[in-house]
Amino acid sequence: MPRSPNDLTLMNHDRSIASKIVELIQADGMEVGSHLPAQMLADRLRVSRSPVNEALSLLHEKGVLSRERNRGFFLARPVEAPLSDVVDALGLAQADVVTSVYFRIADDLLKGALPQAFSEQMIRTRYGLTNAQLAAVLGRIAQEGWAERKPGYGWEFSTMLTTPDSLLQSYRLRLALEPAALLEPGFRLEPSVLARCRAAEQHLLDGGIQTDTADQLHERGVRFHESLVEASGNPFFIDTIKRVNRVRRLLSYRSMQDRQRYTKHCKQHLQILNLLEKERNEEAAEALRAHLKHTLDALSRIAGILKP
Structure with missing residues (x-):
């Protein structure tokens, strides 16, 4: 029986979500055996659990994931090829x-x-x-x-964040918020999260700065900063930073035309992680403030490429 237009739309939507899940697997440097909870993925992709579950089932059919009864989906094999190659090989074009x-x-x-x-x-x-x-x-x-x-x-x-000034304003908000998150009384950065963030930065230094797509570069940066804010345990901080990251995406993509600054960014991220690992949060907060100020200054200098 021929598929209805609605069926085709849902099928293609599931393939799009599946491609994004593969991208997250690569961005987070997940190893074989890593658990992929549907709710976590739904939160990360900002969709409901239903399309995520369909996409997970599709990736299971493709052999990317294994499925364990009452436990969910796990990464069954490495996903190391460039995203476009993986997407083509899995028929997710x-x-x-x-x-x-x-x-x-x-x-x-x-x-x-x-x-x-x-x-x-x-x-x-x-x-x-x-x-x-x-x-x-x-x-x-x-x-x-x-x-x-x-x-x-x-x-x-939306009229929000479609001008260079808007992007700079978003960084000034982050400059006030993110360092403060590191000083929250309940701050705790789980060792597994710290290791994931460190691996993502090393991937970029090993060549990902040149080869990753704008999507991947943006997602890695977002995950680093959101992971630090999430470790604060303060829901007001967490909600604010996620909202800012969601709407600054447009101009963030355009700023990636200049990738030379990313090597220094990665090294600054690693320094912050090292300080947090040693529970030197006040020094880490100062380092994060300096990092965001450096980014703000860099964006001010390249404002020309952010303009129409």
Whole structure:
């Protein structure tokens, strides 16, 4: 029996989520045997558990994951090849189309080439999308907070964080918040989280700065900083930093045109981790403040590439 359009949309959405799960596996440097809890993935990808469970089942069918009764899914084999190669090998190429168009829309928005309000038909026609691809692209954009459906009909892009000043303002907020998180009374950075963060930085220093996609670079940076704030145990800090990271994504991608600064960033991240491992939190907070100030100054100097 032929699949309905809704079935195809759901199938392609599951493939897109599966591709993002593979990307997270690589970004976190997960080893064979690592547990992939559905709720954790749903929180990380900001989707419900249902599509995550479908994507996990798909990756299980592909042999990437194993499944244990009453325990869930575990990484069955290494996922070390470049993401695009893994996606092709697993037949998840639909996600590549979605990602490509996602970045084209982001760039066009920052160039001022798209109207603030838009229809699905306009996006479908302009970028040559199928209904399934359109649903996946708009779903991702909505999840990341830079567009939303208007009451009644059509869509509207958010005006937040589409100018260079907006990105700099977000860093000034982080400069006030993140170092303070390290000084919270309940701060505790689990050894497993510390090891994961350290491995991600080493991956970048070993060549990932040049080879990782903008998606991967952004996700690694987000996970480092969110992991530190999450260790504070303060839900107000955690919610604020996640909201900021969700909406600063657009300009963060464009700033990645200049990757020379990432080597120094990685070394600063490793220094902060070393201090936290030794429970020298006040020194770590000062190092984090200096790191964010360095990034803010660097972004101020390259503001030209953030402009339309």
